[in-house]
Amino acid sequence: MNAEHRTAHGPAATGPRAVTDDELPVVTGVSVAAPNGLGTEDFWTATRKGVSGLGPITRFDASSYPVRVAGEIDGFEAREHIPSRLLPATDRATQLSLATTEWALHDADLDPAAFEEFAGSVVTANAVGGVEFIQRELQSLWSKGPRYVTAYMSYAWFYGVNTGQVSIRHQLKGPSGVVVTGQVGGIDALAQARRRLRSGQRFVVAGGADAPVCPYGLTAAMTAGNLSTGADPATAYAPFDGSARGHVPGEGSAMMIVEPLGAARERGARNIYGAITGYGSTFDPHPATGQPPTLARAARIALDDAGLAPQDIGAVFADGAAEAGADRAEAAAIVDLFGPGRVPVALPKTMTGRMYGAGAAADVVSALLAIRDGEIPPAVGTGGLAEELGLDLVLGGPRPAALDHVLVLARGDGGFNSAAVVSRVS
Amino acid sequence: MTFTLGGLRTILRDCAGEPENGDLDGDVATLTFEDLGYDSIALLETLSRIEQELGVAADEAPMDELTTPQALVDYVNGQLARVTAAA
Numbered sequence: 001m002n003a004e005h006r007t008a009h010g011p012a013a014t015g016p017r018a019v020t021d022d023e024l025p026v027v028t029g030v031s032v033a034a035p036n037g038l039g040t041e042d043f044w045t046a047t048r049k050g051v052s053g054l055g056p057i058t059r060f061d062a063s064s065y066p067v068r069v070a071g072e073i074d075g076f077e078a079r080e081h082i083p084s085r086l087l088p089a090t091d092r093a094t095q096l097s098l099a100t101t102e103w104a105l106h107d108a109d110l111d112p113a114a115f116e117e118f119a120g121s122v123v124t125a126n127a128v129g130g131v132e133f134i135q136r137e138l139q140s141l142w143s144k145g146p147r148y149v150t151a152y153m154s155y156a157w158f159y160g161v162n163t164g165q166v167s168i169r170h171q172l173k174g175p176s177g178v179v180v181t182g183q184v185g186g187i188d189a190l191a192q193a194r195r196r197l198r199s200g201q202r203f204v205v206a207g208g209a210d211a212p213v214c215p216y217g218l219t220a221a222m223t224a225g226n227l228s229t230g231a232d233p234a235t236a237y238a239p240f241d242g243s244a245r246g247h248v249p250g251e252g253s254a255m256m257i258v259e260p261l262g263a264a265r266e267r268g269a270r271n272i273y274g275a276i277t278g279y280g281s282t283f284d285p286h287p288a289t290g291q292p293p294t295l296a297r298a299a300r301i302a303l304d305d306a307g308l309a310p311q312d313i314g315a316v317f318a319d320g321a322a323e324a325g326a327d328r329a330e331a332a333a334i335v336d337l338f339g340p341g342r343v344p345v346a347l348p349k350t351m352t353g354r355m356y357g358a359g360a361a362a363d364v365v366s367a368l369l370a371i372r373d374g375e376i377p378p379a380v381g382t383g384g385l386a387e388e389l390g391l392d393l394v395l396g397g398p399r400p401a402a403l404d405h406v407l408v409l410a411r412g413d414g415g416f417n418s419a420a421v422v423s424r425v426s
Numbered sequence: 427m428t429f430t431l432g433g434l435r436t437i438l439r440d441c442a443g444e445p446e447n448g449d450l451d452g453d454v455a456t457l458t459f460e461d462l463g464y465d466s467i468a469l470l471e472t473l474s475r476i477e478q479e480l481g482v483a484a485d486e487a488p489m490d491e492l493t494t495p496q497a498l499v500d501y502v503n504g505q506l507a508r509v510t511a512a513a
Contacts, residue, residue, distance in 0.1 A: 084443030085463060088471070148478065150441075151471040 022262025025194045025276045026425055028269040029108025029257035030365045031100040034352045035071030035250050039103060043362075044369050048398045050378040052351040054233040054248055059213050066229045067222060069236040070213045071250025071353030089152040090165065091130025092211035096253035096358075097162035098169060101205055105170070108257040109270050110203065112170045121174035121201045122163045123192045124255075125185025125208030127356035127412070130157040131217035138216070162209050174201050182412025183319075183354060184281070186254060186361025187420045191279040193258045202263060208357035209253035221249055224413050226323055237350055238382040239320030240327050240389060247322045250353025254361035261425065273368040277405070278306030278421030286415075295319070295417045296333035299407060302419035303337075306405070310338045313421070314403035315376050317363045318391075319411045320347045322382075330409070331389035340390035344399060346370070347379035360410035360418065367406040367422050376401050427510075429480060429502040431455055434495055437475050442468035455496040476502055481509070 030040055035053025037043030046053070056062075057070045078087060078095040086098070105112065112120050134157045140148040155161050160178040167176050175196065179188040186208040193206035212221055221227055228246040230236030237248035264272060280301025285291035303310065316338075319330055334345065348366045349359055370376050375398045386393035408420045435450050444450060446463025454462060459469055469492070473484040482505045492498045 083446065084439075085446055085468070087443055088441050089467075147474065147484075151467050151474055154467070 022260060023198070024261040024425070025197050025258050026261045026264055027256045027273045027276070027368055028259050028264050028271055029104040029106070029110060030255070030273060030368065031103035031107060032252070032254045032362050032365050033073055033076065033096050033100050034252040034355065034362055035073055036351045038073055038076055040107065040365070044366070047348050047351060047366060047377045048373070048375060050351065050380045050397065052233065052380050053250070054237065054351070054353055056233065057213065060215055062218075065218060067218055067227045068231045069228065069233045069248050071248060071252070071355070072213055073251055086165065088150070089156055091133035091156055091161070092251065093126060093130055093209045093253070094156070094162050094165050096211060096251070097124060097166055097209040097255070100207065100209070100253040100255040101166045101170065104205065104207075104255040104257050107271065110257055112172055115202055117171060117173045119174060119202035120170070120172035121193070121196045121204045122167045122172050122176040123179065123189045123196065123204060123206045124163045124166065125179045125181065125189040125357040125361065126159040126162055127180065127182050127185060127210050128212050128217060128220065129159050130161065131212055131220065132214040133157050135214055135216035166205060170205070172205065181418070182414065182416045183356050183359050184410040184412045184416040184418035185357040186359055186364065187279070187408065187410050187418040188281065189361065190256070190258065190276050190364060190420060191281070191418075194276055194279065197258065197260055203257060203259045205255060206258050207253065207255035208359070208361040210356035210358050211251040212249050212356060213251050218249065226321070226413070228322065234381045237322055237353060239318070239322040239347055239350065240331065240386045240391060240393060241382040241384040243384070244322040244324055244327055248353040250355040252352060252355035252358040252362060254358050254365050256361070256365065272425050274371050274422045275425050276420060277423040278302035278304075278308065279419070280305060281418045284415035284417065293329050293415075293417070295330060295409060295411060296336050298417040299333065299337055299409060299419040302407065302421050306421040306423065308405055308421060310343075312405050313338070313343055313407045314401055315344045315346055315367070315370065315406045317346045317348070317367050317406065317408040319409045320349055321411060326411070327385070328389065330411070331391050335390040341387075341392045343392065344376050344401060345386070345391045345393045346376050347382070347393065348377050350379045350382055360408065363408050363410070364420060364422060367408050371403045371406060371422065371424050374400055374402055376403075427480070427506055429476070429499055429506065431495060431499055434499055437472055437479070438464070441471045441475050456494050458493045459495070460493070480506065482506065
């Protein structure tokens with residue numbers, strides 16, 4: 001936060017607990033593995049240019065499935081990135097978690113071995129478990145019998161295993177955990193990281209990972225009824241558009257290193273991408289009650305938590321469900337907060353698909369990089385209804401913008417809403 | 427039929443990867459699995475694979491005693507010899 005904002009909305013007057021500058025949770029390392037780029041640089045270069053990673057499913061023969069398009073990461077060979085000891089024991093989501101964690105630590109120039117063993121924690125989000133691993137073992141179970149199910153199945157399928165393997169690999173023995181809150185988990189993991197810092201942890205590895213693109217993962221996701229059946233990768237995922245027909249799933253992982261600002265400066269951290277200044281989370285009432293969804297309230301809670309007013313926000317990274325009703329509800333929430341067309345809206349996930357547990361974490365990384373580079377990435381292949389819905393959706397190319405504070409919104413199946421505010425650190 | 431250290435190396439590589447410490451092709455017969463970086467679940471997986479390939483029951487194996495590649499090879503050969511003698 002800059003001085004002006006501190007004066008106007010002093011942190012002591014907001015939130016349950018005042019945060020001094022030194023305690024401000026800041027992101028000092030980032031890494032993304034996404035369908036449009038493996039590693040932060042490739043991901044961000046593609047995202048700024050509007051290069052999509054969506055394509056026809058190639059990982060398996062999808063010709064008998066109604067869903068034909070997904071976001072697959074090309075060129076990720078796990079054996080090039082993680083020890084062979086871990087290969088037979090890990091799902092793709094875990095392998096992506098391990099690779100991105102290593103890159104994020106490197107980006108932060110932070111060596112966990114230089115700290116006391118309980119100094120570092122891990123909090124990751126995962127929405128669907130190790131579905132590809134599960135599928136392979138179920139195939140063994142039914143085709144060969146129970147004795148052919150690997151012993152690694154005992155943990156490799158589990159939502160918490162990404163945190164566990166990262167913790168073991170880097171000997172991060174501080175209190176750790178996993179958040180399983182669907183597609184908002186990437187933000188909730190950061191919120192939990194912030195709580196860990198408040199209770200004295202020196203640093204936290206936080207983010208999310210999911211790899212749902214396999215027959216079992218796809219079939220399970222299809223039961224929610226909101227996957228796009230579009231066959232053209234350029235138009236299959238079209239939030240805020242008249243052709244919206246559900247989302248395209250994507251695989252990915254995004255990890256961040258979060259530290260208190262004072263300690264990060266003290267160690268001479270080379271990157272301080274920004275601070276996590278606000279967080280809000282709500283759960284929608286059951287639709288049968290007739291009560292409205294609560295995304296706007298989550299956003300207001302996050303703004304209040306950050307001590308900011310809507311006019312302080314330079315851009316919104318939206319959720320973009322690509323379902324007519326949900327799109328209208330999100331647009332209404334944004335318009336309710338900011339007024340029609342008053343804030344630029346970004347949707348980089350139009351280039352990756354919805355990466356479930358990784359999605360909101362990747363959006364937070366994009367928001368931080370947008371602040372750093374003064375540029376809001378474009379959404380691709382969509383946006384026909386944006387203006388009508390009162391949204392200033394960034395389309396056609398990156399838009400230069402001096403950003404101090406960015407709001408990131410996320411929703412998940414069944415009523416999850418989370419919002420985060422990330423802010424420039426000057 | 428005998429089970430060799432070479433056979434164990436192949437199975438270990440396949441179901442537990444390269445050791446965290448040292449070279450599996452080196453003189454590993456009397457090093458402990460723990461020192462090599464193979465944990466108990468990797469050993470369980472290895473025993474399960476041996477059962478699939480050689481029919482030596484994994485759930486009867488005294489895992490606490492099978493701490494080195496040589497001990498495991500000897501145990502498997504002992505079990506194979508018993509089966510042969512019984513037949």
